[in-house]
Amino acid sequence: MATPRIRLPRSASEGEEIEIRTLIDHPMITAVSSADPRDMLASFTATMNGETVFSYDFGNGSAANPTFTFYVRAAAPGDFSFVWTHEDGTEYRADESVSVS
Amino acid sequence: MTFERRTFIKGAASVALVLVSGVPLRADNHNDWQGWREQLLAGREVSDGTITLDLPAVAENGAQVPLTVKLDSPMTAEDHVTAIHIIATRNPAPQIGTFHLTPQMSRAEAMTRIRVAEEQEILVLAELSDGRVFEQTASIIVSVGGCAT
Numbered sequence: 358m359a360t361p362r363i364r365l366p367r368s369a370s371e372g373e374e375i376e377i378r379t380l381i382d383h384p385m386i387t388a389v390s391s392a393d394p395r396d397m398l399a400s401f402t403a404t405m406n407g408e409t410v411f412s413y414d415f416g417n418g419s420a421a422n423p424t425f426t427f428y429v430r431a432a433a434p435g436d437f438s439f440v441w442t443h444e445d446g447t448e449y450r451a452d453e454s455v456s457v458s
Numbered sequence: 459m460t461f462e463r464r465t466f467i468k469g470a471a472s473v474a475l476v477l478v479s480g481v482p483l484r485a486d487n488h489n490d491w492q493g494w495r496e497q498l499l500a501g502r503e504v505s506d507g508t509i510t511l512d513l514p515a516v517a518e519n520g521a522q523v524p525l526t527v528k529l530d531s532p533m534t535a536e537d538h539v540t541a542i543h544i545i546a547t548r549n550p551a552p553q554i555g556t557f558h559l560t561p562q563m564s565r566a567e568a569m570t571r572i573r574v575a576e577e578q579e580i581l582v583l584a585e586l587s588d589g590r591v592f593e594q595t596a597s598i599i600v601s602v603g604g605c606a607t
Contacts (some may be wrong), residue, residue, distance in 0.1 A: 375564075389605060410562040410563060411560065413555055416556075417573070418544070418546045418552075418554030418573045419570070419572060420521060426568065427567070428567060
């Protein structure tokens, strides 16, 4: 559970548009209509070179195994991190690099 | 087997529980999407503007419905989309999620997957850096509802 998978290009030119796809295995149990205890991610944040570029707040209508596709302008040095924060505060993190020249 | 009072009470309680949970929950009685929309608008009026909301007209599986939102925006520091809120009008809760966008994004476009419990309108509100808010809706029919958890 909660294994992040990220797809982005290995390299890009400065300012070039890159597509980023993310996926994490998570049941996203709302406990609205099941007896299972609530088990929900609260937010997702993508940063590039330490600066937030895209984020998402999860509501009950967000699907299990949350996935995102979004587009950013590549900036050197191209250090990306992706953090999913559970409602209980647990963080799941993936770090990736794009060689930006 | 002897009939005990305690057993009878337990039995009666579980029967009552079944009866209560057997009452069909009408999503529109509980989903205050209008209230959530008002809260997000925070007194602002909706402006004329275009949002492209890509949602299948019919979803086989309401638990995993792809949704893409796009706006025509230069995504510069001066002029960009700051947030896109996704609202369900007939799910048990109106909150689907909110995208937060930044000028580092090359397009005002994002895709995710949502849960759709039954046939309804999905509504999106987009907030722009100049303070304007745009709105768009799309209708969706689902074969199997997606709120089993």
